[in-house]
Amino acid sequence: MYEMQFVMEGAASQPLPGQFCTIRVSEETSPLLRRPFAFSNFDFKNRITSIIYKKCGPATEILAGKTSGDLIDVIGPLGNSFVGFKKGKKNVLVGGGTGFGPIFFWEQYLNTQNSPTLMVLGCRSKAQLPANAVAGSSGSVLCTEDGSAGFKGTVVDYLFSLKKDRLDDAVLFCCGPIPMLKACHEFALENGVECYVSIEQVMACGVGACMGCVIKIKGETPYARVCTEGPVFNSAAILWT
């Protein structure tokens, strides 16, 4: 897991939790397209923001090789954010895999609003948890599938282990792999709580022009652009397959 911090200079507006940027990792033609990354925090005073990512292909390989002081081509903030959606009496923030970034950022934001949060972070084993998650803030729960740290099981197993009354007026905010998001949605349905998910999708333009990053939604218009109508959606609006 890598974290990259960068300064947003000049007129760039401040990112909100859930929003993302696109990065052109090199001037070469392969890898060609910009890659989307969700913001994982924002330091208002110094205008420093960051992204968290895994090395999972040539583009992230190049990004991981950047050193302090390198200039990078970033467009953002893009997309909607968690901020516009209804908050609960209790906000349950669920992050898995590379979905930790926006969840950390959202927790940081909610803490400044004194809005109560429970952060649930999960991955296969302790080694995959980001260092700052292991250090842990008091309101967070770690879940590992192999039991090497914290709760043994998935984030959804943990949610099911919660007593019903802890979910009164709760709202779920989730970011992670699609199967995790779908399971969170099903959990929310079963427990009658609202659930908002931040979707990761392959993108070309990132600004709403190409119609390449769509997901299936319910209703009259069968598709929504993740880059523009999202990346945060009410899980009940998505046509889960």
Place this chain on the structure above:
Amino acid sequence: MDLTIPIGTKNLLNPIGVASGTFGYGSEYEKLLDFSCIGAIYTKAVTLSPRPGNDIPRMVETPSGMLNSIGLANVGVERFIAEKIPYLSELPCAIIPNVAGSTRDEYVAVLDRMEECPDIWGYEINISCPNVKHGGMAFGTDPILVEQLVLSLRERTRRPLIIKLTPNVTDIADIARAAESGGANAVSCINTLIGMVIDVQKKCTVLPGKTGGLSGPAIRPIGLAMVYSVSRAVSIPVIGIGGIMCGNDALQYLLAGAWAIQVGTGNFVDPAITGKVLKGILSFCEREKCTCIKDLHRFIP
């Protein structure tokens, strides 16, 4: 230097265009570039009725390129006129809707409706989309159908008609000649090439429709060879498209015989690319003492 490009009875202010499907309806890029660098915006394809587009995933990156199967997702002609034209008409660029259809009547109906809009500069007729079952490329691969379609559209408009050609044919020059005989004012080439990507682990194609349209720098040498061939087969202007990422790439097309160019996939990589392409063309032409784009055509026989 005179940058204007004559097409039919009109002039484009400069040779730079943004290719249909890569620039939405313009407003998406509002904060990211200076529109005065762009001579023409070729809009997302417009069909008679709205189209939701193809199943997902719709795109995948390939070596120096990308494969897409969007399926002409668009808002339809009525919403295009009501919601998109007001914004577009405020821009300093020529607005050239890309018109698509499944039948001759559909192309005609879209064009007729657009004729009522004073802010449209001309039309790019899409007879080359590889990602729809009916129409699109089926028109563009048959010279007789192309000539008939262009004739029908020619009768209905005095605005410039640009025919967008598919490279997925045996001889693109034949199709270009048919478009010229029908009364086209220019041809743009090339649209995407049919391509496929297979996910070996899942043992299936990445795109649900199996194939998609390949674009980006990977197709530039093909586009260039086709522009070279077409520009020698017809006397109407040729607009070069395919993998343009910088001034030098655009100059290859102009030297090959194109009068203007369109940047497509490059807009995704760098939304401000068109300004850089224009600057590259200008500095080369100044150095070579060219007084207009046509001057570049004398170098390569």
